[in-house]
Amino acid sequence: MNARKTLVGILAAAIAFTAIPAQALELHGYLRSGIGGNEKSGNQVCFGTAPLNYKFRLGNECETYGELEFSQVLYKDRSGVQFSYVGMLAYKTGGMRDAEYLNGVDKWIPDNDGNWFPAARRVPGTDFLLRQNYVQATGIPFLGGASVWAGSRYFHRNDLHILDFYYWDPSGPGAGVEDIDLAGFAKLAVSVFQSKGGWGTGYTGNDKLSVWRPDIRVYGIPFFGGGSLEVGLDLNIMSGQNTAIGSQADSQHVSPMVTVQHVQSGLLGGFNKLAFQWGQGTIAPLSRMPEPQNTKDAKHWRIVEQLVAQPNDRFSGMLAVVYEDSSMQYGGEDMYNSFRSLSAGVRPVWNVMDYFKLQAEVGYQSFKPKNQGSLPNKDRGDLWKFTIAPTIAPLPSPGGSFFTRPELRLFATYAAWNKAEANYLQNYNSVVWFAGPNGNGPASVYGDQRHGLTFGAQVETWF
Known part of the structure; x- marks a missing residue:
């Protein structure tokens, strides 16, 4: 009897710890992409304050960015033990043509010996990245x-x-x-x-x-x-x-x-x-x-x-x-290093009818250097940004509609800035308009103006 109980126990343990066949590969991701221009002609222009690495984003993103996440169960048994793999590739492009070099190389050229190597010329604003690559045991x-x-x-x-x-x-x-x-x-x-x-x-x-x-x-x-x-x-x-x-x-x-x-x-x-x-x-x-x-x-x-x-x-x-x-x-100790800043804004969303909502975003950012240094003044720079975006989207999820995706948007964005902000832009490159399509650098299209309008269409989704 004892031998029988022992045998049954061994078989039960073996069944409990037998590996379950691996599940199918899962795919998750994120994407934002679009087109746009400005009222003075040319590409979309995005508005932000350079010492800060963030800006109010609705109708204010000038690049294509995407992430593809792959997850796979490597091992799972009936006791609940599981080993999983997650990998993620990401890419960022300027949306300049129908096919873009994600490796950042525009072309390959031969040297004097006939060997081919990447040209020392990068496609601006283009990156191909490995963002995640790990194994987790639970x-x-x-x-x-x-x-x-x-x-x-x-x-x-x-x-x-x-x-x-x-x-x-x-x-x-x-x-x-x-x-x-x-x-x-x-x-x-x-x-x-x-x-x-x-x-x-x-x-x-x-x-x-x-x-x-x-x-x-x-x-x-x-x-x-x-x-x-x-x-x-x-x-x-x-x-x-x-x-x-x-x-x-x-x-x-x-x-x-x-x-x-x-x-x-x-x-x-x-x-x-x-x-x-x-x-x-x-x-x-x-x-x-x-x-x-x-x-x-x-x-x-x-x-x-x-x-x-x-x-x-x-x-x-x-x-x-x-x-x-x-x-x-x-x-x-310059303005990029020592400053005070305030960002404040709101994005209200109105679901007008099924599959259609109207979004707006009002944002304010200020920047004030602590140390005057070579600056003619250290007045506070102010930037205001307003966006309206009619949007087509799925029905709201059970948790609410704010984070429901995908969204297909039209947008118009108006921004205005004060004299101090314009002064930092012109003379010290302190306030940068992240200009499209490359997503970086000051937007000289506005010169010494203190306001600008951009418009376009964008998709954003995660899954």
């Missing part, structure tokens, strides 16, 4: 519900959609453990990322300098009123020296960034997020891109507020506010 019995991963991945990214701004994003090559249960109180994720090379004059690897980027966060902490808190500590730890950027005797070799974020779900049919971030030293830009030359004098703090509302089936919208105060964020 359901491991001794991990108690946590999962482990290694590779290069998007990791717990927090973004502000209408600004296309990823304000808390440690993504990159790394490894870690996430969803560690803290006795039911909250969850913990501990990861380590690495940045190597890419400083100085080149963007190749450098075995003399590595920046380790631990990311420790506790999330899902209960808060009164039904909300939750997320608290994170990110570090930049320098290892070695990069001679391409000069002496680093005064560099801050261990630099901290602290984030505290409150999340309130179910507010006005949507959600609210309020985040405070502070960083010093090599992590002062508050991004995943270290600045190894920075000393402890480099400091940066910001407040990010966003509200998504869905009061009824017909109306939805998003409010966004970002305030930043930066001092020597890239090591220098």
Whole structure:
């Protein structure tokens, strides 16, 4: 009898841990693309403030950008253990012709020996990127519900959609453990990322300098009123020296960034997020891109507020506010390094009828240098932007209509700026209009004017 029970137990365990056949490859992705022009003739022009890496985006994106994500279950058994692979390719183009070189090379030419090599000429605004490439294991019995991963991945990214701004994003090559249960109180994720090379004059690897980027966060902490808190500590730890950027005797070799974020779900049919971030030293830009030359004098703090509302089936919208105060964020004292800025805007959406909605976006951005230096003044530069966009889209999803995609839009965008902003643009290239089709550089089409109008059509989708 005992032998029979033992045999049955062995067979049951064998069946439980027998691998289930791998599932089909899954495809996910993102796309935005369009066409446009401006009232003075020529291509679409996009409006933003150069020290900031974000702008109000509706009717204000001048490039084609896409991501293709492939996921595949590599192993799965009946006990719930699963190993999965995720890979993502991304591309960015200027939308200049029906076929564009994603590798950035316009043509190949022969040398004197008849060997062919890429010409030293790039197609402007064109990139082909590997954004994710990792394996994750879930359901491991001794991990108690946590999962482990290694590779290069998007990791717990927090973004502000209408600004296309990823304000808390440690993504990159790394490894870690996430969803560690803290006795039911909250969850913990501990990861380590690495940045190597890419400083100085080149963007190749450098075995003399590595920046380790631990990311420790506790999330899902209960808060009164039904909300939750997320608290994170990110570090930049320098290892070695990069001679391409000069002496680093005064560099801050261990630099901290602290984030505290409150999340309130179910507010006005949507959600609210309020985040405070502070960083010093090599992590002062508050991004995943270290600045190894920075000393402890480099400091940066910001407040990010966003509200998504869905009061009824017909109306939805998003409010966004970002305030930043930066001092020597890239090591220098000019206007790109030390400034105060405010971005505030709203995008209301009205579902006029099935499959048709009307969107608008009103945005304001200001920029004020802290240090006058060689500037004739340090007055605050102001930029206002207004967009109207009639849109064809699917019926609203059960969670609301604001994030329902795909969207096929017509748009008209009007922007105006004050004298100080125009002065920074003309003389110091401080305020940049991201001109199409290449998506970079000042839009000289407006000269010394203080307003402009652009128009076009765009598609945006994710799946």
